Amino acid sequence: MTPHGEVLTPAFMPVGTQATVKALAPRDLMELGASMILANTYHLYLRPGDGLVAYMGGLHQFMAWNGPILTDSGGFQVFSLSEMRKIDDDGVTFKSHLDGSMHRLTPEKSIRIQENLGADVIMCFDECPPPTDREYNLISMARTHAWAARCQAAHARTDQALFGIVQGGIFRDLREESARFISSLDFPGYGIGGLAVGEPKQVMLDTLEWMNAALPANKPRYLMGVGEPADLINGVARGMDLFDCVLPTRLARHGAAFTREGRINMRNQIFMQDDRPLDPGCACYTCQTFTRAYIRHLLHAGEILGLYLMSLHNVHFLLMLMRDIRAAVSENRFEAFSAEWLARYGGDQTAE
């Protein structure tokens, strides 16, 4: 339950990086049954600025989304997008990917920005280290832990839930230590960071097993940055409650559509005269209205409508998958559901 409504879990959060889920309007998201969406602190801090968003009444009002919103801390983007970052125990100095201007983020500043943005759930500022360097992960984890305590101390808004983030790379003992420490701060929810960054799939699944055992059972666990259908199912099987990923909208812009038989590339020649919907049986507006042949034409012609229709379908696909997962869980048939689903879909398909 958030100030902007309930979130039925497990849930997938569509990502609205720059205060918009790419190509979709808020009324589309409502139609699709989205509950919580994610927005990016790093992007919104740089443009249009959290001060402007606050002045315009906060993120919900600014982007006209009255449902729940979660903002990340900016940490992940600072480490993946910005140039010339310099990290010290106090925070990170970095160069904007937009205009090369210099900026500094600290735990306190990240919280202040997230308070300005005004999301329902906000995240602790953390470092996302290279996952396989044990020595560095020891230093980095200690820093992330210190920062979590500072975020908690800095956080003043009582209408926002602040989640902690577990790090620790690929190392079981570090992951467990991190889960212990972060849990000891008693956050209302826990993010699992540093996964889905290119590590072998089994490493992610093992880490989720450890986290499932190590984190408090009664608090939501949020697997950050994950949105491949097989990963959602495998994540739920390991006790995960929340997921977010740009995958459905990014794939849409690359011309790839989720179907219940696996992913298809809609630019492909074989769909030229195909009068079926993207995913036969799907109830979204795209599939109820248009053929593959038409959507292929739109993509080849570079038409915006093609990106819209593909985005609508792909986001719908993941939201419906989560709805089906919730039903399977509540009816005690998740294991059968998961086996059947993964066999049909063809297991995991690498993100582009």
Add this chain to the structure above:
Amino acid sequence: MTPHGEVLTPAFMPVGTQATVKALAPRDLMELGASMILANTYHLYLRPGDGLVAYMGGLHQFMAWNGPILTDSGGFQVFSLSEMRKIDDDGVTFKSHLDGSMHRLTPEKSIRIQENLGADVIMCFDECPPPTDREYNLISMARTHAWAARCQAAHARTDQALFGIVQGGIFRDLREESARFISSLDFPGYGIGGLAVGEPKQVMLDTLEWMNAALPANKPRYLMGVGEPADLINGVARGMDLFDCVLPTRLARHGAAFTREGRINMRNQIFMQDDRPLDPGCACYTCQTFTRAYIRHLLHAGEILGLYLMSLHNVHFLLMLMRDIRAAVSENRFEAFSAEWLARYGGDQTAE
């Protein structure tokens, strides 16, 4: 009345060049109250091909638009978009702007393509000559007239209305001769071609006066390629019934919005903290939901949603203008409406 519904005139037709009104879905167009839309023969012939469109059940089914559609003849685009065109009395040979391939359009071929596309209203294949060269316009007009007769002879589908097109450049006697000849073929409607191609505004208005007097009173007159609000009003004042233009969607992509006080550039700094809608008092989804500050952010961030919201508003604006014009005409107060509207809007504003 068309096989796909009635068109209340005067009407503005949003342009769906490549079988989509840019950035808008059919359900958006329905919500906006669009009746007839236009699609381009030249573009659809080249991609995806009229054969494919016919195979997919025709343009209505292909693009999921159940309202009336008008296709142009391809003539205008051959003369404005293609390279290396060679015209003779039989037709035009040209190079595709997409891939450099060579193609040939003749009156018969244009009609065959338009029959394949299956619009409710189709247009005669004509030449669009440089408007001020009298000698060339004499030759060209004779050709356009001969082509009109050939189009009429070639047209077999009885569920499509074929409109003639008047040419004649900026010359009153040629325009009147063209109107006489084309009317003598007794088409169910008449397009006025070769205007809105950069000539002084007064030339266009004078030509419309001549056409208003010269064309049959009981048949629709279609002023091709016009969509600036002042031109729509001035066109209606001179007896025009149909208009089409890419202006609302093109302006949207350039960041310009129609408002009842004139056009505004939404990328402008002055809108940074503006919490008003694009056009206060406008009933479209964009204006009912979002602030100028948010839309400006979307445009600066390069977000597709910005193009969608702007397109939705601009098309809505022209459709509502035409609705208001129809009401003013039917209530015998068009002159007062026109004077008030143009004074508030600030007269004409040059297209970009």
